Amino acid sequence: MLQCLIPMDLLPSTRSRQLILLVSFFALVFNLSDHFPRRHVFRTPGPSIRAEDIRLKCQNIQSSPGPSPFFLKREVSDRFEIGTNSTLITNATILVGKGNETSIRHGDLYLDKGIVKAIGSLSYLKQANVLNLTVINANEAWVTPGLVDLDTHLGLMSAPFMSGALDASSTKGPTLPWLRNIDGLNPHDEGMQLAIAGGVTSAQILARNSNNIAGQTVIVKLRQTSEGSPLSMVVEPPHSLNKSADSTRWRHLQQACGEVPSEYGNRPDAIWALRAAYARAQNIKAAQDAYCQQAEANAWDDVDAFPENLQYESLVDVLRGKVKVTTQCQGAVDIDALVRLTNEFEFSIASIQHASEAWLVPGLVNRTWGGPPTIALFATNYRYDSSSYRGSEFAPRVLTDAGITVAMKSAHPVVNSRYLLQEAQRANYYGLDSFLALASVTSIPAAAIGLDHRIGSLHEGADADVVMWDSNPLQLGATPVRVWIDGILQIPLPPRIDRDNAINEGIGKEGEEWRRFPSVPKWENERKKAIQWEGLPPLMPRKQGGNIVFLNVKNVWTREGAMRPGSRSHSNLVHITVKGGRIVCFGDDAACPLESVEEYLDLDGGHIAPGMMTFGSSLGLEEISSEPSTGDGSPYNPFIEPVPPILNDPAALASAAEALMFGTRSALTAYRFGVTSATVRETSSGDARNIISGLSTTISTGASHAMERGAIIQKYTALHVAIQRPDPISKTRQVSVSNQIAGLRRLLLGWETQETDTKRWSKKAAEGVIPLVIDVGSADIMATLLILKTEVENQLGTRMRMVFSGAAEAHIIAPEIRNSNVGVILDAKPGVGVWDDRRALPGLPLTNDTTLAVLFKEGVKLGLRCQEAQDARNMLFDLTWAMLASNGVIKKKEAYALVSSNLQDLLGVVTEDVGDLVAYAGGGPFDMSSKTAAVISASRGVVDVF
Numbered sequence: 001m002l003q004c005l006i007p008m009d010l011l012p013s014t015r016s017r018q019l020i021l022l023v024s025f026f027a028l029v030f031n032l033s034d035h036f037p038r039r040h041v042f043r044t045p046g047p048s049i050r051a052e053d054i055r056l057k058c059q060n061i062q063s064s065p066g067p068s069p070f071f072l073k074r075e076v077s078d079r080f081e082i083g084t085n086s087t088l089i090t091n092a093t094i095l096v097g098k099g100n101e102t103s104i105r106h107g108d109l110y111l112d113k114g115i116v117k118a119i120g121s122l123s124y125l126k127q128a129n130v131l132n133l134t135v136i137n138a139n140e141a142w143v144t145p146g147l148v149d150l151d152t153h154l155g156l157m158s159a160p161f162m163s164g165a166l167d168a169s170s171t172k173g174p175t176l177p178w179l180r181n182i183d184g185l186n187p188h189d190e191g192m193q194l195a196i197a198g199g200v201t202s203a204q205i206l207a208r209n210s211n212n213i214a215g216q217t218v219i220v221k222l223r224q225t226s227e228g229s230p231l232s233m234v235v236e237p238p239h240s241l242n243k244s245a246d247s248t249r250w251r252h253l254q255q256a257c258g259e260v261p262s263e264y265g266n267r268p269d270a271i272w273a274l275r276a277a278y279a280r281a282q283n284i285k286a287a288q289d290a291y292c293q294q295a296e297a298n299a300w301d302d303v304d305a306f307p308e309n310l311q312y313e314s315l316v317d318v319l320r321g322k323v324k325v326t327t328q329c330q331g332a333v334d335i336d337a338l339v340r341l342t343n344e345f346e347f348s349i350a351s352i353q354h355a356s357e358a359w360l361v362p363g364l365v366n367r368t369w370g371g372p373p374t375i376a377l378f379a380t381n382y383r384y385d386s387s388s389y390r391g392s393e394f395a396p397r398v399l400t401d402a403g404i405t406v407a408m409k410s411a412h413p414v415v416n417s418r419y420l421l422q423e424a425q426r427a428n429y430y431g432l433d434s435f436l437a438l439a440s441v442t443s444i445p446a447a448a449i450g451l452d453h454r455i456g457s458l459h460e461g462a463d464a465d466v467v468m469w470d471s472n473p474l475q476l477g478a479t480p481v482r483v484w485i486d487g488i489l490q491i492p493l494p495p496r497i498d499r500d501n502a503i504n505e506g507i508g509k510e511g512e513e514w515r516r517f518p519s520v521p522k523w524e525n526e527r528k529k530a531i532q533w534e535g536l537p538p539l540m541p542r543k544q545g546g547n548i549v550f551l552n553v554k555n556v557w558t559r560e561g562a563m564r565p566g567s568r569s570h571s572n573l574v575h576i577t578v579k580g581g582r583i584v585c586f587g588d589d590a591a592c593p594l595e596s597v598e599e600y601l602d603l604d605g606g607h608i609a610p611g612m613m614t615f616g617s618s619l620g621l622e623e624i625s626s627e628p629s630t631g632d633g634s635p636y637n638p639f640i641e642p643v644p645p646i647l648n649d650p651a652a653l654a655s656a657a658e659a660l661m662f663g664t665r666s667a668l669t670a671y672r673f674g675v676t677s678a679t680v681r682e683t684s685s686g687d688a689r690n691i692i693s694g695l696s697t698t699i700s701t702g703a704s705h706a707m708e709r710g711a712i713i714q715k716y717t718a719l720h721v722a723i724q725r726p727d728p729i730s731k732t733r734q735v736s737v738s739n740q741i742a743g744l745r746r747l748l749l750g751w752e753t754q755e756t757d758t759k760r761w762s763k764k765a766a767e768g769v770i771p772l773v774i775d776v777g778s779a780d781i782m783a784t785l786l787i788l789k790t791e792v793e794n795q796l797g798t799r800m801r802m803v804f805s806g807a808a809e810a811h812i813i814a815p816e817i818r819n820s821n822v823g824v825i826l827d828a829k830p831g832v833g834v835w836d837d838r839r840a841l842p843g844l845p846l847t848n849d850t851t852l853a854v855l856f857k858e859g860v861k862l863g864l865r866c867q868e869a870q871d872a873r874n875m876l877f878d879l880t881w882a883m884l885a886s887n888g889v890i891k892k893k894e895a896y897a898l899v900s901s902n903l904q905d906l907l908g909v910v911t912e913d914v915g916d917l918v919a920y921a922g923g924g925p926f927d928m929s930s931k932t933a934a935v936i937s938a939s940r941g942v943v944d945v946f
């Protein structure tokens with residue numbers, strides 16, 4: 001039998017190494033590497049193999065992983081960069097990152113040689129004349145450990161996205177434990193700096209979960225190193241990456257089961273692939289153990305090579321308990337299979353990613369071999385596929401109550417890693433304890449990768465990864481003022497000529513309330529109901545057609561403006577009487593005689609405000625984005641395929657009004673969170689990108705079908721097109737920008753001869769009867785469109801109503817956009833995108849301005865959009881972020897208009913029927929203490945009570 005891949009450290013002579021390499025090569029080529037003798041015959045070791053080496057090797061494979069007991073006593077970090085000065089942060093409010101409120105410390109933090117050297121009262125250091133000491137007075141600002149993101153594709157799907165920097169999935173088979181993500185890691189991903197700007201300092205780099213075992217992951221620090229290499233970014237590179245490291249460092253591996261890695265078969269296929277791989281690893285491990293047993297017994301009869309296999313060695317280490325395994329498993333069926341796998345092969349799982357149904361089966365999670373893994377979740381990003389359909393915003397709390405640890409994660413770019421902290425803020429809003437919410441992005445993920453001795457919490461001896469915030473970190477919009485990684489200042493950015501250097505943060509956050517932990521609503525009833533209905537609680541509100549009185553209202557504000565409640569009471573709170581969905585009276589008890597009242601609702605100092613509108617996602621047209629049977633399918637794309645004669649229309653113009661789907665969970669959830677209407681247009685589905693998306697329609701998100709009173713607010717709203725550069729990832733035929741523009745020009749100038757829907761609606765758009773909304777990111781394409789607009793208007797003598805949607809680079813031509821009277825609908829938060837969007841302004845702490853703020857100051861009419869149906873519910877969170885990121889430029893009322901009156905005007909919603917009002921209990925719409933209680937709908941003649 002041919003042995004392969006004998007470890008070189010057992011073989012001193014170069015000549016024999018060459019020989020072994022050659023043999024290994026042939027062993028690989030002929031795939032003879034899988035079998036090992038059950039029993040080894042040991043000879044007395046010859047001169048080339050030393051018994052001592054073998055014993056060492058055997059000791060190493062059996063050593064248990066983890067830091068040495070003296071780790072925290074180290075003087076210099078292995079990541080220390082020569083020339084880094086020491087820093088003393090004084091007068092800080094330190095959130096350690098684990099524990100409860102007793103772990104908050106007020107005092108100073110000393111960073112030296114890449115390490116947190118001391119925490120406490122350190123004023124003596126200032127007097128001690130420490131060389132090159134930088135002293136920073138935090139003025140009691142909150143200071144936390146750098147955030148740790150347990151799930152990102154940073155560096156493997158680099159921004160701006162390009163096909164040449166896409167190393168996130170291999171197509172070479174279901175189980176590939178030999179692949180290493182570091183081999184595809186691009187250190188120049190622009191997403192890394194954005195993540196640091198959100199306070200994220202370390203991240204686990206995962207490939208896409210398109211294989212059952214996609215390979216070995218690495219944990220990196222996101223800063224640029226002086227060496228500039230991917231390896232220098234890795235925290236504690238294990239022995240497999242760095243031969244000089246001892247074998248006690250944790251290794252990392254990623255697995256997946258369920259519907260995501262479907263390329264290689266169904267669920268049972270996936271689990272068999274995993275079992276087959278582990279069975280092989282088990283055999284190798286048994287051979288190694290037998291070998292070592294004999295070596296230890298000193299039974300040197302014969303010598304044979306140490307049994308090893310380069311393809312399966314990482315799985316052998318899993319079985320030896322040396323690997324932190326993360327597994328993506330979403331459904332209960334998947335988690336069950338995974339738990340059985342761990343018990344069959346006796347290895348533990350460090351974390352389960354995307355575990356959407358884990359909260360429904362905590363007892364099952366508990367039965368994982370070696371103890372329950374950390375469950376890594378999104379706050380509200382569910383219903384993107386069939387196994388995430390039952391995901392819940394209450395999952396973090398439910399799991400925590402069951403004694404299971406929860407980490408919040410980004411799966412960047414699914415959620416931009418920059419906004420990782422917002423996942424924790426939302427989990428906190430929906431009931432997760434504040435300290436656990438903070439731990440869910442610091443110490444808990446750090447423990448799940450075996451690095452909590454040095455990252456994820458602030459203790460003496462930890463890595464000097466520190467973030468200083470402009471508010472309490474759980475307040476919406478919390479922004480890093482300073483970020484250190486390994487003691488090296490990352491934020492603010494070092495001065496550079498082309499940059500806006502003086503960054504001013506904290507504007508609008510001067511009040512004491514910003515320093516406190518937010519107080520959040522109670523959700524007991526909702527949580528119980530969610531569990532009782534296994535994740536699908538009924539969402540249709542209770543309709544109240546009779547008289548209803550809202551008690552203790554602080555502020556009423558309608559589309560027309562603020563109402564002046566004529567209260568004489570001391571508390572400034574008033575009662576509002578509503579009849580048939582209309583406010584008929586406001587004032588105190590004397591002003592509003594309370595007769596024949598069906599219901600009283602106490603708003604507890606809450607506000608009544610106009611309903612918000614959402615635009616930009618498939619909400620209203622589909623339920624689950626990756627399930628075609630729950631949506632409308634793909635409209636014809638006349639630029640790349642012939643339109644069938646039955647349609648007899650050159651552009652196969654689609655009307656969203658004819659594809660509506662009411663009562664989807666995303667629509668009803670959005671309604672429950674104050675988003676009462678949606679303008680809906682056909683979106684691209686799958687690989688095909690629509691150039692002409694057709695006509696939009698505006699609907700009520702709370703209606704149950706199209707024929708219900710008030711369900712369709714306006715049948716035809718706007719004409720939508722998208723002019724973009726080729727998709728970097730799609731494999732379908734792409735149409736050039738110039739061809740797209742040529743097609744649009746032809747339609748707008750009325751050159752289409754037949755009397756079709758395409759001609760009719762293009763004419764209306766050219767004449768300004770309806771808006772022409774164009775999805776576009778690049779400033780260059782926007783300029784082309786502005787020129788085209790002038791051309792059309794000059795030829796036809798019309799005024800078009802052109803609107804740019806997306807428009808990430810609009811700030812570059814802000815004055816031109818304003819002078820052309822073009823409106824802009826932006827994403828609420830800048831993302832990481834394609835080349836067309838690459839110059840978007842990120843905002844604080846990288847730039848003072850956001851694209852939104854620049855356009856606002858220029859006087860451009862603005863709205864905000866939301867691209868994912870399941871995200872429409874988060875409009876207020878995102879709006880708050882956008883408002884705070886404008887650095888004081890945009891005030892509350894102006895911000896609210898971006899998702900109500902302004903957005904409606906831009907999209908051409910003219911009817912009065914968008915006048916729903918939302919009642920918030922316990923605070924105003926922008927307060928984390930508030931929660932929606934009801935929608936007052938005049939057009940539908942009811943009050944919907946939640």
Ligand SMILES: *[C@@H]1O[C@H](CO)[C@@H](O)[C@H](O)[C@H]1NC(C)=O
Nearest residue numbers: 098099100101102103104435
């Ligand atoms: C906070 O943690 C400390 C130390 O673990 C413990 O003694 C204390 O009871 C905890 N307090 C609360 C309110 O949970």
Ligand SMILES: *[C@@H]1O[C@H](CO)[C@@H](O)[C@H](O)[C@H]1NC(C)=O
Nearest residue numbers: 083084085086130131132133
């Ligand atoms: C202090 O800074 C100077 C200039 O960068 C450098 O030459 C020197 O080595 C530093 N000293 C220490 C103790 O870090």
Ligand SMILES: *[C@@H]1O[C@H](CO)[C@@H](O)[C@H](O)[C@H]1NC(C)=O
Nearest residue numbers: 083084085086131132133134
């Ligand atoms: C370190 O401190 C010295 C003296 O204060 C200063 O000259 C030098 O620029 C600092 N180095 C860095 C990298 O900030």
Ligand SMILES: *[C@@H]1O[C@H](CO)[C@@H](O)[C@H](O)[C@H]1NC(C)=O
Nearest residue numbers: 090091092137138139140141
């Ligand atoms: C600490 O910060 C607070 C808040 O800015 C300030 O009032 C106080 O004077 C500071 N204390 C010291 C010792 O700098």
Ligand SMILES: *[C@@H]1O[C@H](CO)[C@@H](O)[C@H](O)[C@H]1NC(C)=O
Nearest residue numbers: 362363364366367372402403
């Ligand atoms: C998990 O197991 C532990 C220890 O056996 C037990 O105390 C706990 O109640 C279990 N939790 C659940 C949710 O089953």
